[in-house]
Amino acid sequence: MIVDQLSTTFAALADPTRRAILARLTSGEATVTELAEPFAMSLPAVSKHLKVLERAGLIARGREAQWRPCRLDPAPLRDANEWLETYRQFWEESFDRLAEHLRKLRGEQEEQTNDDEE
């Protein structure tokens, strides 16, 4: 089965530890040891997550054999964002409908209050 890039990106993002690793890399390059620190995870467990991120093209790793520092590669995030943006009108519409509903509800309540006061 050929897995498309977008599926690989979303699958890589479907894990809180991997998302936390990406968040950490927004403040600069880091080694595996540095990345492992906040997670109370073994180095092999972190390395496994890094492999998933690297295969998805979300991180790139340096060539220095010992350190191999990781850095964020945001290109797949841009593509995932582009896909999601095609749905923007739908979540904005439902937000508008909710706002409209709340406005009506508030209007009715105010009328009710005015009726009570009369």
Place this chain on the structure above:
Amino acid sequence: MIVDQLSTTFAALADPTRRAILARLTSGEATVTELAEPFAMSLPAVSKHLKVLERAGLIARGREAQWRPCRLDPAPLRDANEWLETYRQFWEESFDRLAEHLRKLRGEQEEQTNDDEE
């Protein structure tokens, strides 16, 4: 293991058939039979995908026992988009760097061309 909502959303999106189902639902409600048509898939296979989408809150299903039409619920897409937006500056920066690099490259080529013409 408690799976967070964002992980559930991304996992549901990590499949081209499920993304195609969401795309189909942007043009309105559809029954399982209608959704199955373009995919040359069995109804049970499509139903399985619908269950994943429903659990992620990306679709809602009607209550009519026989038809149970599906409709898009875009709220989780909005939340996924919000998460991705926090990385926007990073992909825009790398795009700017690439554009700058190409500009320089073009400048050098033009200088080269001018040198050749002199």
